[in-house]
Amino acid sequence: MVKISLDVMGGDFGPEVVIPGAARALERHPEITFILFGQREKCEPFLAKYPKLKAKSVFHDCEVAIAMDEKPSQALRRGRYVSSMWRSIEAVKTGEADVVVSAGNTGALMAMSKFCLRTMANVERPAIAGIWPTLKGESIVLDIGATIGADAQQLLDFAVMGGAMARALFQIDRPSIGLLNVGVEEIKGQEEVREAGRMLREAGLDTLNYAGFVEGDDLGKGTVDVVVTEGFTGNIALKAAEGTARQIATYLRAAMSRSLMSKIGYFFAKGAFDALKDKMDPRKVNGGVFLGLNGIVIKSHGGTDAEGFGSAIEVGYDMARNGLTQKIENDLKLYHTRFPSTSRAGSSSAGPEAA
Amino acid sequence: MVKISLDVMGGDFGPEVVIPGAARALERHPEITFILFGQREKCEPFLAKYPKLKAKSVFHDCEVAIAMDEKPSQALRRGRYVSSMWRSIEAVKTGEADVVVSAGNTGALMAMSKFCLRTMANVERPAIAGIWPTLKGESIVLDIGATIGADAQQLLDFAVMGGAMARALFQIDRPSIGLLNVGVEEIKGQEEVREAGRMLREAGLDTLNYAGFVEGDDLGKGTVDVVVTEGFTGNIALKAAEGTARQIATYLRAAMSRSLMSKIGYFFAKGAFDALKDKMDPRKVNGGVFLGLNGIVIKSHGGTDAEGFGSAIEVGYDMARNGLTQKIENDLKLYHTRFPSTSRAGSSSAGPEAA
DSSP: OEEEEEETTOTTTTHHHHHHHHHHHHHHOTTEEEEEEEOHHHHHHHHTTOHHHHHTEEEEEOSBOOOTTOOHHHHHHHHTTTBHHHHHHHHHHTTSOSEEEEOSOHHHHHHHHHHHHOBOTTOSSOEEEEEEEETTEEEEEEOSSSSSOOOHHHHHHHHHHHHHHHHHHHOOSSOEEEEEOOOOSSOOOOHHHHHHHHHHHHHOOSSOEEEEEEOTTHHHHTOSSEEEOOHHHHHHHHHHHHHHHHHHHHHHHHHHTSSHHHHHHHHHTHHHHHHHHHHHOGGGGOOEEEESBSSEEEEOOTTOOHHHHHHHHHHHHHHHHTTHHHHHHHHHHHHHHHSGGGSOTTTGGGSOSOO | OEEEEEETTOTTTTHHHHHHHHHHHHHHOTTEEEEEEEOHHHHHHHHTTOHHHHHTEEEEEOSBOOOTTOOHHHHHHHHTTTBHHHHHHHHHHTTSOSEEEEOSOHHHHHHHHHHHHOBOTTOSSOEEEEEEEETTEEEEEEOSSSSSOOOHHHHHHHHHHHHHHHHHHHOOSSOEEEEEOOOOSSOOOOHHHHHHHHHHHHHOOSSOEEEEEEOTTHHHHTOSSEEEOOHHHHHHHHHHHHHHHHHHHHHHHHHHTSSHHHHHHHHHTHHHHHHHHHHHOGGGGOOEEEESBSSEEEEOOTTOOHHHHHHHHHHHHHHHHTTHHHHHHHHHHHHHHHOGGGSOTTTGGGSOSOO
16 A cells, blocks of 8 residues: 655646546556645545545645745745645655655745755755656656756765666666766866766665766667756756757647648558657656655646646655665665765764774 | 868768768859868869869868867877868968868867967857757757856856857847746756846847846747857757657657558658658758857767758858858957956956946
């Protein structure tokens, strides 16, 4: 049994999307139980349509819903303890839920998650990991926007956390990890990326296979299981790729409706186009995962539909079932015990000082 | 008449691609004359096939060709004064040519260009500008890999230089400029990007229209004429977008050959697919432009074919014909005369000290 906590008010559409999304996830994984947090009068009408979901859920009425454009600081002031967002996160802290899923605004969700769950020992800053569709399947890319900039040690923490996520999600023992960098000869990349590369090579970790630097076009190729970068570049790379996919879809639609011949062609090839659409469907890989907190938080796209929110729930389900938090904690501990000199202040004093 | 200097030995294929590429560009623009730099015995066989090009060219035999994997420092040591790359750049310095085009290795080309042409007054570091295909047409994106990192003043120089290029290439009086940033609420982006935004807003330049921050997905949308970022992020965004385009092309090919129906569909829609392929053709927008040097240097993709190299020549032709270097110099001067306090040491002393 996996217990999933939902911020029903989150996202552009709130209960209208979250509740049907949960119903879809339940259809596929009947062993899920839900804890729902939302404004009762807004949720009831939708919940009434899904009696199976209602039977497998506990509903908690919350007075406050966080707006999509609310600043994190304001959201914290107004919504701490009382909002559907906060309380859905809190359910993970108290152990009532294994994972929380919200389509609410990223900044507020991250601020509340940090405040409520706190970062793990040895982790200075959490990261958001995205699941990137590739020619080989899927890769994990982090950080895609939790913070700006990262020093070598933080990049290394991202690598360990991303590796643990890959082990949980893809069920591989020793996922390959690449550091995102530029390939131009003269400029061999940021100093912190080079330093992180040296550290990863020297560490020789059992839980991950460091494959060196990768470039922007390796993301789509699926060259490695996990791509590590800091949040500014990661966020821009993600959005540039999404934008390109939308751009090509627009070209394709225009091309297919430009003549009678192409319309006939479209008619015959419709099955193929549907398969392509399915491949390119951003809803299928919906869901960023907050890593480095004492609990699993899944962020779904704010503008997603029920299918997309259902996918985000399934990502959370996979993470919880495979013990992601425990895996991350163990991997980080392993690393920081072996390399105590790299541990953060406060935690390093607990470990042995000699290598 | 536009005089174009070519590094015939540059690129993965050298004269095999450069010479037919030049012939194509000449076909379209008979007013071009060429100055060719290469190893005579390797170039002659190809040149013999294009008598029209031969008639419009002066050939200079060079003993050294720079390898694609040569380090910039090594290329400079080995190739200064004597290589086809160096001499083709030098032709711009001496005024024999209006612009140089090379498909040679980016690091070496940038190192030699800086060494030979020097950066313009008021410019601390050159940038590489790319032409990005968008839903609205084309945008200019810089820096896509000349250097790593940029402070606010450098981002501002990029904006002024990119604006001048947009005025030359798109023939608009006051191109719109956006600074690439992340949209997540909590993290409002790098300090230098915010500072550059403040400076651009306050400057209120006549030559460009500052439109604020843009995100990664605005690149493909064509939200602004010029997108400004530092080279690490710009390079990764470019390659992520290129990778995504290739990824989708692969999906599309697979989808179209998966069944008899889809093959029939492909047959009927072939015209549409060709139009799409044309839209997505990276060769059409081949060519990065080095900005901020005392002369125009065009970098073509190393692996391009004759059509792609021809496009790169045409970009150079457009830039030269529209007086890009002069436009950049004027715009920078205008800016730095109006805001002398922001000028670099060495050049600021020449300007008036009072605002």
